[in-house]
Amino acid sequence: MIQPQWLETFRQLADLGNFTRVAERLGVTQAAISQHIRQLEDRLGPLVIRRPRSIELMPAGLALLDYCRDVDRADKALKLRLSDVDALEGEVSLITPGSIGLSLYPLLLDLQQANPGLVIRHRFAPDSEVRAAVMESRYEIGLMSLRPDDESLAAEPFTTEALELVAPADRDVKGWKDLVQIGFIDHPDGQAMATRLLARQFPGAGGLKGVPVAGFSNQIGLILEPVARGLGFTVIPEHARRAFARQEAIQVVRGTDPVVDTLWLVCRAEWALSMRAMRVVTYLRERLDASSR
Structure with missing residues (x-):
């Protein structure tokens, strides 16, 4: 087993790139730092290229740095699981798509206010980022719009989310020609979302072909602002629409065949959720259910 002190020395060296600065940070002599690295290299082979004012990690050094990060993540996970005595204290980490996040974040703040x-x-x-963050244990729980097929991730339905066609409140939208006249407010997922929903609400219209683009925003909380100002329509998830402050300035144009997606709660399959995380998940489900009634 590799001595934790040696690993910490190597981690600091990779961070600072200088033996002298590492010795100063750790409060030991430079000779001690050199000895720790020499002990590691005796076991693992050459780790660094020593230069006059810096170092460069060799392949074995890069591999060891990855190992140090794995150890850090495992240590954090252990502390998280062992600190479940009080489910109302400690950290809960959650990563979600922006649309549902707009609805969840105020609820999370309410819970934090009640439990300092x-x-x-x-x-x-x-x-893609949600999957990676949960897999690498950077976040304990996540929400995804597609169920992951990785056996390392456990997934269960969390809630549903409909796509909505949102237009300015003062525009009369009765058919496809009305949308063409208004124009489309695009966003990073706008083309894909609009194609799915418009194909159902206006079959045979050809999707977004022939619809002028009247604007674009990559900020989920701002996409509906130009719609509210009468500059265009958009297609956006229901939770993002519900989070918009000026509901009186927009309208949802509903069809007979909605597009409804399932949002999946994901976590590491081999690790039980902390009591805090389970408490938060239960709380969020209850609040979302209450708001949808």
Whole structure:
């Protein structure tokens, strides 16, 4: 087994790139730092290329740095699981798509206000980043719009989310020609979402072909602002629409055949969720159910 002190020395050397600075940070002699690295190299082979004012990691050094990061993640996971005595204190980390995140974040803040010992760490991200963040244990729980097929991830339905056609409140939208006249407010997922929904609400219209683009925003919380100002229509998930402050300035144009997606709660399959995370998940489900009634 590799001595933890040697690993810490190597981790600091990779970070600072200089033996003298590492010795100063750790409060030991430079000779001690050199001895730790020499002990590691005796076991693992050459780790660094020593230069006058810096070092460069060799392949074995890069591999060891990855190992140090794995050890750090495992240590954090252990502390997380062992600190479940009080489910109302400690950190809960959650990573979600932006649309559902707009609805969840105020609820999480409500919970944190009621429980000052609880720390909420919430990030908005697309599915690919959610999967990677949970797999690498950077976040304990995540939400995805597609169920992951990786056996290392456990997944269960969390809630549903419909796509909605949202237009300015003061525009009369009765058919396809009305949308063409208004124009489309695009966003990073706009083309794909609009294609799916418009094909059902207006079959035979050809999707977005012939619809002028009237604007674009990559900020989930701002996509509906130009719609509210009468500049165009868009297609956006229901939770993002519900989170918009000026509901009186927009309207949802509903069809007879909605597009409804399942959002999946994901976590590491081999690790049980902390009591804090389970408490947060239960709370969010209850609040979402209450708001949808």
